[in-house]
Every structure is written in C-alpha cells, then in structure tokens.
Amino acid sequence: MSPSADSSATALARVIEALLFLSPDPVPVGELVEACEASEVQVRNALDLLAEELAPGRRGIVLREIGGGYALATDPAAELPARRLLARPKTPPLTPAQAETLAIVAYLQPVSRPEIARIRGVSSESAVQTLAERGLIEESGRSRFGAVIYRTTELFERLFGLTGLDALPDPAKFDPTPEDAAELRERLLKAGEQRAAG
Amino acid sequence: MSPSADSSATALARVIEALLFLSPDPVPVGELVEACEASEVQVRNALDLLAEELAPGRRGIVLREIGGGYALATDPAAELPARRLLARPKTPPLTPAQAETLAIVAYLQPVSRPEIARIRGVSSESAVQTLAERGLIEESGRSRFGAVIYRTTELFERLFGLTGLDALPDPAKFDPTPEDAAELRERLLKAGEQRAAG
C-alpha cells in the first residue's frame, strides 16, 4: 500500500469512527459507503483499520458488528463506573418464561401469540407484554385468524450481540439425537401396548 | 512514572473515554472522580493522556473541555458525511392510517384536522402528528373556527417523487366517476359520516 493510500484509509477510518459515534443505531456498510462517498472496498478497509485500533483492551470504546451494521460500544470494563455515573437502570435478567417466549419468537418469527402459547403449554400474555414493553419484540401484523403476530426488533439483535437473525445458534443444537427420539417413542408405545394387553 | 502507574493511568483513561462516550452532557472532573473511585490527581493525569490520544487530527473523535466539564465530540472533518448519513429523512413504510391521512391532506389541502377526522370516520391525532414529525405535512394556519389546518411540504413532494402537487395521480384512476376537487370533498365527507355512524 502506498503511503497516500494508507493515509487516506486512516482518514476514512477517522470519519467512520465519527459517524458511528454520532449515529444512534448500527450503520450498515452501504450507508457508510454513501455517506463517505467512498467505494465499498475502501470502507471495508477502513473498518478493518478501525477494528484494529478499537480492538478490545486497547481503548475505552470497541467496534462491534451488530444488527446488520457497525456500532461503537463501551468496553465492558467500564460498566461499573458507567452505572455509577449515569445511574442507568440495569437491564434486568430474563426470567425463564421470558427467555422461552423470546426464543420462540426469535426462531419462528413471525409467530402468533396462540402459537407461542401452544408451544409453551401455557398462556404467555405477561411474558409477551414484558418483552414488547422492553422493546425486544414488536407486533408485525395479524394472522389470517386475527391473532397478533410478533417478530424480534433491532434492539433485540443489539442486546444479544447478534450480527443478524441468521447469527442465532442453530436450534437443532438443542434437540435430542434422532436415535434418542426414536428410542423414546418406541418405549412410550411399548408402555402403552403393555398396558392395553394387560 | 513507574510502569504500573503508567498502565493504571492508561486503564483509567480508557474508562473515562467510555464514560464520556456514554454521557450526553459534558462531565465535570468531580463526577469522574466519584464514578471511577479514583483521586482527582489520577483523573487529571488520565484526562491528559486521553487528550493526547484524542488530539485533533489523530482520530475521528476529539476530547473537548466545555461547559465546566469534559466531552467527546466528532472531528469537524466528518461534518459533511455526517450530514449525508444522519440528516436524511426517516422513511419507514406508511401505515394505512398514515397513508389515508396523507392522501386527504395532499388532495384536499389546506385541510383542517376535524375535517380529516370526519372523512376518515375516526380521530386521526396520531397519524397527523407522525406525519408532521416526519416533515411530510405542516401547519399552514388556522381555520375560521380556530382548528389547525395542514398542507403538504416540499419534503413530501421529494419523497413521493412529485414534480409538484399537480403531479399527484388522478383520483379518477382509482374511482370510476371522474370529479373535481369540490365534488371529491363532498363525497369523501359523506362516506366518512356513514363510516362513523356504522
């Protein structure tokens, strides 16, 4: 890289740092390209440079790829002093019911409230309402039968550090192996048959 | 300065950078001292270090002493790109209520809020407010009876790709009977009354 290309990448990295500092939401690469009137390659090079300068442990601010774009965030080391300074309410941990409901919305979205209740086996009104109030899920219309359907929000991706919905862990990871499931089914049936015969 | 004092000053500078990043207002030294549980001397040393790292021209963000405290600000070099990125109008899809309200203002302008409500058959407060906030409509005075009247803005024309108001699609295209504006208003009002009654 020539010195001038190098210094122009540095200049671009500086501008991008400023843009991310100002923007209230993660900024997609495409918008950076437009705002900086640079090429995508140039923007990506500058982002690489910035990521290096803001690598964890180097500064108080880190670069994060999140919710389909880039954002600046504080290093977790500053969390406690930040709470002392800003007295911001803690993001309370999720209850199991909220976590289950959120998982169902995240993986199956768009998903209706009755569907959530069917999977959880209980009415999930209060979990749905709390998640909506905290801005983690939002209404995205109505099903054919008039039930409200839900999807996750950008804030959800941000708070869970996801670059996008496709960055969610594969739900099959949580399933028993097909062999286990088949065997279990066998045993359930056998128990039923024995009962019927006896 | 001993190496350990040096590294602890660096760590403190990082935390302070994070605090200034988060805070919407300039932070006085006293508040930094409390939040970081450090001495004033330590905080001032760390601020010196930070000022050096964030000296103008080095990064996209600069340290500024302002309004009795310290704040981070963007480098002026980023102003134009920032304007391109952030001064863009928000253009989420219009809800049906917003589209109806905007259509009424666009075709019948100037039009008062009660008239909009009569045509739609429902109170249209929130749609009117959202459209005004997004800069698509604006107040253009008061009716004889004191009601705020609205018209569309230049931004409206820009966002709908219209060369002027006469470039609005002919409503006859969506309704078989051709009609002039006065008749259109009559018919809209009549339909709205029936809706409200129904």
Next chain:
Amino acid sequence: MRTADLELDLDVFAGPFDLLLAIVLREEISLLEVPLGEVVVAYIERLEETGELELEAATEFLVLIAALLELKSRLMLPAAEEPELDLGPEEAADELLARMLEYRRYRDAGAELSRRFEAERGYLYRSAPLPLELRRVSLEASRQAYDPDRLGVALGDLLSTPAVPDVSHIRPTVSLEKRLGVLRDLLAGSARGRIDFDEAFGTEDRLTQAVTIFALLEMYKKGEATWTQRETFGAIEIARGPSAGSGVPA
C-alpha cells in the same frame, strides 16, 4: 421456587423433579409407576414452607406436570376405548413426545439466549441526542421513497362505505346477578316456598339454564336455598333454605 429445587422422596424415585422428568423421558422409570399426585403434594408443601409463590416458576411446574398427567392418562386408557379417540396410542405418544421435545427445544434455546444476554450486558451503547445541526432534515439528502399511487389508492378506499358489520354471532349474555334475582323472586313468591326447576326454567336456552344452576350453587352455599333430585335426570326441586330472605348478600 424453580422445579430444579423441588426434592422428591417417592417410592420409585428420590431426587430433584428435573431429574425425574429426564428419567421418565428416557423411560428408565415407567410413568405409570410415578404417583403424580404425590409430586403435586410435595410441590405444594414446599411452596408453603418457602411461603412465596413465584408465578414464573409455578407456571413452569404446571406445564410440566400437566404434560406428564396427560401422557400418563393416555397410557392408562384401556384398549377398548381407543377407537373412539381422535388419536390412536401411536399418534398420541408421537404428539405428546413432539410437544414435550418442542417445548424443551425452546426452553433450552431460551436459556442460551439468556446466557448471551448476560454476556452482552457489559457493552453499553451511546444514546445521546444528535447535535442540533444534524437534526434538521436536509432536502438535498432526501430522495423518492414512496409511490404516489399509494395516496390515490388510500383516497379511493376512503370513498367507499364499509359494509354493515355482521353481529349475528354475538349472543346475548346471561348475568349471574340477574339469575340470582329471578330465583329469589320465584322462591319468595311461591306459596309453598318450593319450585320445580323444569317447570320454571325448562323452556330457557341452555346457557340460561347453566347460569341458573350456578346461581343455585351460590344460593346453596349461602343457605338461601336447598335442592333435591330424587333420581338421575329426574325433577329438581328447589326449596327455600334456612337463611332465605335474611337480606340480600353482597
């Protein structure tokens, strides 16, 4: 109290409830041998000891125990009744298994999301307002985002009057209060202090009859009325009770 904290001491199993669930799912113990009633009693006793009802945890317990009860009741059904069921034993086992596994999948995914949430909580994002000069929308930076036809269509929609809504499906409601009033009036007005249910309400619709039965239960509880039915499906005779007419209860 989380279900994991529920320690059980049954004849067939001793240990935490979660473990019991796992063992039952693996069929290491037949569900038929597990006295679910004792599990419920143990849970309630623990609740009383701790003295606090945590709604989320109680819900989780209810989901699990309800699934187990349903599964067990299916297993216990005699073979002769099976053809009358919508589902054969095979389908029933499949469905219940699928439901329990599906629930477990999202429970575990939820736990994973919670871990992520915890790990991310340390990263804080700036939420400062934009500087004033950037808050003004610039016309130069705006370009077409909407189709003008959207406005024409919206206006066209406004010209049409919607159809009158069909309310034929809305049934009249029956209020318990009113039925109580009717019963009290009838009892007070009858010379013998007795009325025959069928005579009085035989021609009413089923909903009204059902609510009237509820009203009777309420009056029985308060001692305002007694009722007897000498044989199954026979006549129901309602009589004034000991505290009838002693003032209208709240």
